[in-house]
Amino acid sequence: MSGDIKSAGKKPALTVRMKKIQGKHVWPYIFVLPFFVIYLAFNFYPIIYSFVISLTEWSGFGESKFVGFANYVNIFTKDPYFLKSIGNTLIFMAFDIPIVIIGGILLAAILNSSLLKGSSFLRLATFSPYITIPVAIGVLFSLLFDWNSGMINKILVGVGAIDSGINFLGVPALMRVVIILMICWKYLGYHMIFFNAGILGIPTELYEAADVDGASGFTKFTRITIPMLRPIIEFLIIMNIIWGFQLFDEPKVLLSPWTSASGGAGTVGGSKRAALTAIWNLYDTTFGTQMQYGKGAAIAYGLFIFISVFSGVALLIINRNKRKGEI
Amino acid sequence: MQTRKKRLARALSLVLSLLMLLTVAAGCGSANEQDNNGTSTPATKAKTGNEQADGPVPITMWGWNAGEIEKIVDAYIKLTNANISLDYVTVQQMEAFQKLQTTINAGLDMPDIVPSEINQRGTMMSLDIWEDLSKEPFNFDESLTFDYFMPLCKNEKGELVCLPYDVSTAALAYKKEMAKQYLGTDDPEELQKMLPDWDTFKKVGLGVRDKSDGKIFMFASLTNVKQIIDGQNPAPIIKDNVLDMDSSVRKTVTRMVDFRDSGIVDNIIESSPAYNASYAERKHIFYPCASWSPNYVITPNDPDGVDAWGLMIPPEGCFSWGGSGFMIPRKALHKQEAFNLISWFLTEEGTKSQRETVRFNISNRQAYDDPEFAKLTEKSFGDQNLGQILFVEAMKNINVRPVSVHDVVITDTFNLVTEAINNDRTIGVDGALEMIETELRNKIPDLK
Numbered sequence: 001m002s003g004d005i006k007s008a009g010k011k012p013a014l015t016v017r018m019k020k021i022q023g024k025h026v027w028p029y030i031f032v033l034p035f036f037v038i039y040l041a042f043n044f045y046p047i048i049y050s051f052v053i054s055l056t057e058w059s060g061f062g063e064s065k066f067v068g069f070a071n072y073v074n075i076f077t078k079d080p081y082f083l084k085s086i087g088n089t090l091i092f093m094a095f096d097i098p099i100v101i102i103g104g105i106l107l108a109a110i111l112n113s114s115l116l117k118g119s120s121f122l123r124l125a126t127f128s129p130y131i132t133i134p135v136a137i138g139v140l141f142s143l144l145f146d147w148n149s150g151m152i153n154k155i156l157v158g159v160g161a162i163d164s165g166i167n168f169l170g171v172p173a174l175m176r177v178v179i180i181l182m183i184c185w186k187y188l189g190y191h192m193i194f195f196n197a198g199i200l201g202i203p204t205e206l207y208e209a210a211d212v213d214g215a216s217g218f219t220k221f222t223r224i225t226i227p228m229l230r231p232i233i234e235f236l237i238i239m240n241i242i243w244g245f246q247l248f249d250e251p252k253v254l255l256s257p258w259t260s261a262s263g264g265a266g267t268v269g270g271s272k273r274a275a276l277t278a279i280w281n282l283y284d285t286t287f288g289t290q291m292q293y294g295k296g297a298a299i300a301y302g303l304f305i306f307i308s309v310f311s312g313v314a315l316l317i318i319n320r321n322k323r324k325g326e327i
Numbered sequence: 328m329q330t331r332k333k334r335l336a337r338a339l340s341l342v343l344s345l346l347m348l349l350t351v352a353a354g355c356g357s358a359n360e361q362d363n364n365g366t367s368t369p370a371t372k373a374k375t376g377n378e379q380a381d382g383p384v385p386i387t388m389w390g391w392n393a394g395e396i397e398k399i400v401d402a403y404i405k406l407t408n409a410n411i412s413l414d415y416v417t418v419q420q421m422e423a424f425q426k427l428q429t430t431i432n433a434g435l436d437m438p439d440i441v442p443s444e445i446n447q448r449g450t451m452m453s454l455d456i457w458e459d460l461s462k463e464p465f466n467f468d469e470s471l472t473f474d475y476f477m478p479l480c481k482n483e484k485g486e487l488v489c490l491p492y493d494v495s496t497a498a499l500a501y502k503k504e505m506a507k508q509y510l511g512t513d514d515p516e517e518l519q520k521m522l523p524d525w526d527t528f529k530k531v532g533l534g535v536r537d538k539s540d541g542k543i544f545m546f547a548s549l550t551n552v553k554q555i556i557d558g559q560n561p562a563p564i565i566k567d568n569v570l571d572m573d574s575s576v577r578k579t580v581t582r583m584v585d586f587r588d589s590g591i592v593d594n595i596i597e598s599s600p601a602y603n604a605s606y607a608e609r610k611h612i613f614y615p616c617a618s619w620s621p622n623y624v625i626t627p628n629d630p631d632g633v634d635a636w637g638l639m640i641p642p643e644g645c646f647s648w649g650g651s652g653f654m655i656p657r658k659a660l661h662k663q664e665a666f667n668l669i670s671w672f673l674t675e676e677g678t679k680s681q682r683e684t685v686r687f688n689i690s691n692r693q694a695y696d697d698p699e700f701a702k703l704t705e706k707s708f709g710d711q712n713l714g715q716i717l718f719v720e721a722m723k724n725i726n727v728r729p730v731s732v733h734d735v736v737i738t739d740t741f742n743l744v745t746e747a748i749n750n751d752r753t754i755g756v757d758g759a760l761e762m763i764e765t766e767l768r769n770k771i772p773d774l775k
Contacts, residue, residue, distance in 0.1 A: 060428040061454050080769055147594065148601035170596075170750035256598075267742045271750050287425045289739040290770055291450075 054297035064294065071298035082299055084273060085281035086306055091176060092277070093244035096183045101236060103184065104191025105229065109221060111192065112199050123196065127189035138253025141182045145169055169255065172274030179251050179275055186250070191236060198232045199225060234318045238311055245307050248279035278303050383412040384664045388440040391420055395685040402680045403671055411664050420444050424451060424735070431456070437656040439665035443489055445479065445650055446738045449730030452481075457488035458655045458662060465666045471673050472690045473722060478561075478729035480652055488654055490669050493619060494688045495650025496721035497558065499641040500616035500625060500708075505609055506637065509535045509543060515639040515711070522642045525556065525582055532591030535612070541590055547611040549583050549749045550597035553741065554615045556582050558646030561726040565733050569775045570767060572760055575728075576741075580759045583748050594749055603628050615641075617648040618688045618717045621705035634709030638716055645721035688718070695719070733771055740766040 054071055058064035075082040107126060111119045129137070144151050145168035153165035168174045202225065210220045226233075255270040268284045269276025276284075282303065286296025390396055393415045400413045416438065418426050424447050430437060443451050460467045467487060469477065476491040503513035510531065512518060522528050532545040546552055562574040586592045593611060595602045605611050606628035616625065616638060625636060653669040655662050671677040678691035679700060688703065695701040695718045703714035731737065743766060744759050754762075768774050 060432055061456065078772075143600065146599055146601055147596065148599065149604060167594075167750055170746065267746050268739055271743075271746050273743070287428065289735050291424070291428065291735075 050297045050300055053293050054301055056294045058293040059291050060293045067294065071295045072302065074295065075298050075302055079295075081269075081273065081276060081281050081285075082302060085269070085276045085278045086303075088176075088269075088274065088276055089245055089247060089278045092180055092183065092247060093241065095180045096187070097237065097240045097244065099180075099184045100187045100191045100240065101233060103188050104236075105195050105226070105233075107188065107192040108195035108199055109225060112196065123189075123192070126192055129186045129188075130190040132186070134249035135253050137182060137186055138250050138256070141178060141250075142169065142254050145178050170271045172270075172272050175255075175270050175275050179254065182250050182254065183247070194232050194236060195229055198229045202228045237314055237318070241310050241314055242307060245278055245303060245310075247277045248283065251275045251277060252280055278306070383410045384661050385412050385414045386440065386661055386665055386668060387414045387416065387436070387438040387659075388442075388665075389416050389418040389423060389426065389438050390440075390442045391417060393417055395687070398684050399672070399681055399687075400668070402684050403668060403677070406676060406680060407667075407671060409664070409667060411661075411668065418442075421447075423447065427451070427454075436660060437658040439655065439659040439661045440669060441654045441656060443652045443654055445495070445647075445652075445730070447735055448479065448489060448652060449732055449734035451654070452488050452730065453483065453732035456656050456658070457482075457486075458657055458659075458666075459486035459488060460490060460655065460666065460670075461487040464663065465670075467666075467670055471670075471692065473692050475647065475722070475725045475727055476690065478727055479647070479650070481729075483732065489652040490654075490673060491690045492651040492653060492669075492672060494690050494718060495617060495647045496645055496717050496725055497555075497615055497617035497620070497648035498645050498716045498721065499555070499639050500614045500620065501612050501637050501639065502609065502632075503635055503637045505543065505612045509538060509612065513637055515637050515716075518637075518639045522639075524642045528642045529586065529589060529591065532586070533589055536590050542610065544591060544593040544611050545613055546586070546592045547605040547614070548595045548597045548602055549587060549592055549745055551613070551615050552583050552586050552592060553579055553745050554648060555641055555646055557728075557741070558615075558648055559641075559643055559726075561728050563729060563731060564737055565731055565767070565771070565774065568771075568773060570764065572764065576763055577756075577760060580744070580748070580763070581756050583745065584754070584756050584759065587748060587752070596746070596749070607632065615646075615648060617650075618703070618713075619649065621703075621707060621713060622686055626705060626707045629707060632707050634706070636707045636709075638708060638711060638713050640716055640720060645716070645725050647725060647727045733767075736767065736770045740770075 053064070055066060055068060056064040057067045057071075110116060111123050111126075113119075116122070143149075145153075147153065147165050147167045147170060150165065150168065152168070153162075156162045157165065166174065168178050206224050206228075207220055210224060215223070251270070255267065255275060267273075268289060269280060278299075282296055282299045284290065285292055285299055290296075386400075388396065396415060397413060400411075403409060404411065423442060423444070427441060437456075441451075458465065461469065467490065469487070472491055473494070475496075477487075480487055480489040480491055482488050501513075501518065506518060507513040510518065510521065512521070522531060528545070535543050535545060557576070557579040560575060560578060562571065564571065564575040593605075595605060606614070606625060607630075614620075614625070621636075621638075625632075629635065653672075655665050655669070659665060672681065672689055673691050675691050675694045678689040678694040681687045681689045682700070695714075701714040701718045702712050703717065704710060705713060740763055744762050747762060748754050748759055
């Protein structure tokens with residue numbers, strides 16, 4: 001009896017809702033449907049399927065074998081390259097994120113100075129490395145820093161600073177410095193553009209009021225410009241963490257034998273794997289020397305965990321500082 | 328009237344939305360129309376039948392030298408009246424395996440001919456997707472080509488799944504002027520007598536180093552040492568999943584470390600611009616030289632070096648370096664036509680035609696019985712008959728390491744260790760061997 005009352009009470013409401021959907025409300029759903037179909041087919045499905053693959057042992061050929069979480073246990077406890085590649089990536093990020101953020105702000109501030117002539121040209125010149133393709137950048141830096149014929153070594157030997165060439169791309173520490181330099185050179189202008197837009201959006205009244213109060217240029221920069229750029233800084237830090245974990249093209253091209261006469265493959269991750277980034281390791285495990293789809297998918301999920309944790313921690317720190325600032 | 332217009336607009340919107348969805352869904356359809364055994368479905372058969380009725384059979388071939396292969400196929404069609412056309416897909420050497428992997432996983436049509444470079448061949452051949460070309464209906468006659476190719480073309484079951492292409496024998500090229508200045512002669516036979524083994528080679532190298540105040544080197548790169556000494560050693564590194572370093576890599580690594588410490592090898596990375604430039608410089612005497620090197624490496628890198636180079640048998644004999652092969656997937660659509668083409672490459676007619684058309688040295692054995700054909704000259708080497716060493720002397724005792732399923736990992740490991748020995752002078756033989764073992768065991772967990 002009570003059931004009947006319940007269903008009798010629900011039915012009209014459901015019919016009304018269905019009618020609403022069938023009526024004019026159906027059109028928005030139809031129009032957004034293509035996006036969701038594409039998302040489900042090309043994003044959601046591969047994400048789920050990758051997880052399924054990560055639970056298998058599969059070379060990409062033939063039948064796969066279900067191994068449960070063995071691939072996850074392997075990458076976190078046995079495989080020396082997963083954590084090493086994460087470590088390498090964190091080293092690159094630890095240096096390049098502060099450099100591009102601080103450098104970008106300083107560059108934007110300098111290029112917005114009324115004292116500087118030709119700022120438009122300088123802005124374009126600083127931004128142009130960003131639109132250069134990674135392959136060209138890798139080749140350019142490999143030509144600059146080659147042990148035997150690199151321009152940098154030739155200059156250093158020429159001016160008498162060193163007797164023989166420095167093995168920039170063979171000594172792990174130097175190789176990392178070159179990669180950090182390459183990333184900063186490419187992305188500094190890109191960050192400058194963000195900060196430039198932010199600076200242009202700061203109301204001039206704030207600076208005028210500070211002038212009236214007798215504030216110095218440095219005080220205006222630290223007390224007005226930096227706080228007003230805070231949302232952009234926060235956004236770029238989070239994005240840099242995500243981009244940092246995706247680092248692959250530039251170090252791979254830098255350390256690949258693009259002129260090999262014998263078609264040599266080069267060394268994955270450079271000398272002693274010191275430049276093996278997280279994505280390079282993922283690529284090599286899945287499609288390169290190992291061809292292990294299951295382990296590669298597990299690396300992808302492991303990487304996802306690292307990106308989530310680091311982005312989450314960064315967000316927490318930013319929000320905590322924000323709350324402190326509001327108090 | 329208003330309602331009708333509204334309905335029309337709704338119907339039109341619905342049709343457009345459905346069309347958009349259909350466009351997306353169309354991309355998800357499988358292009359694979361074959362069953363698991365690789366036999367053609369009726370649809371495929373009908374397609375093939377139509378192609379044969381309407382025109383030439385399109386052979387899909389992967390590779391990295393479109394220009395030359397197109398000329399060769401033109402010659403093939405002209406000489407044999409074969410009713411085929413070539414659909415050539417450019418795939419970089421190092422990407423052939425990945426492309427194969429993604430093609431299979433995406434369920435796309437397999438090509439009819441897949442190229443295989445020596446560094447990847449063992450791993451590629453281990454896949455159970457290739458036709459055994461020694462069996463029906465192909466019945467390839469192994470005697471058409473040189474015996475040394477067989478360990479490089481048969482998989483672990485002994486099936487002939489790859490047909491060899493170009494001759495891969497290699498010797499030692501040297502700069503004549505430097506040899507005369509530092510070794511006292513530029514005659515190949517005298518140099519061979521002077522350098523019968525690697526111990527003597529080192530002693531002579533030390534003399535050159537002292538005479539030149541350490542400015543002249545026997546080799547430009549440690550990779551050269553690895554290439555030759557490892558190439559001379561037929562002992563498998565991994566056999567039946569057992570790692571055997573003592574009879575395989577130990578000798579190579581020992582020589583590499585010894586030559587580095589003796590200062591007779593320069594530190595240039597083989598793949599660097601400096602290495603290519605070194606061919607034209609007068610700083611390094613010897614280079615490994617395969618049958619493809621004079622035409623494709625030495626002359627382009629030393630264009631002014633006319634009659635500046637000589638070729639000799641290396642200490643302890645010739646070796647195999649590089650060389651291509653071709654394989655036919657079981658699921659290929661035009662297997663017989665593909666086989667006809669790649670087996671024609673290895674006929675006397677095909678081999679001679681390719682020398683004439685593109686200057687390739689293909690591997691039909693009978694063709695080289697003709698002394699005139701076995702003669703190979705190159706302007707960098709003056710009038711020296713390079714073929715006498717590469718096609719005659721080398722064939723007498725060349726011994727190659729059979730390809731292995733782990734070749735891709737082994738190649739990467741050797742690259743890593745070679746680079747480490749080159750970059751870090753503190754790494755000795757034991758350190759290098761430990762590095763090889765650690766790397767191999769990490770990447771091949773079930774290794775014994």
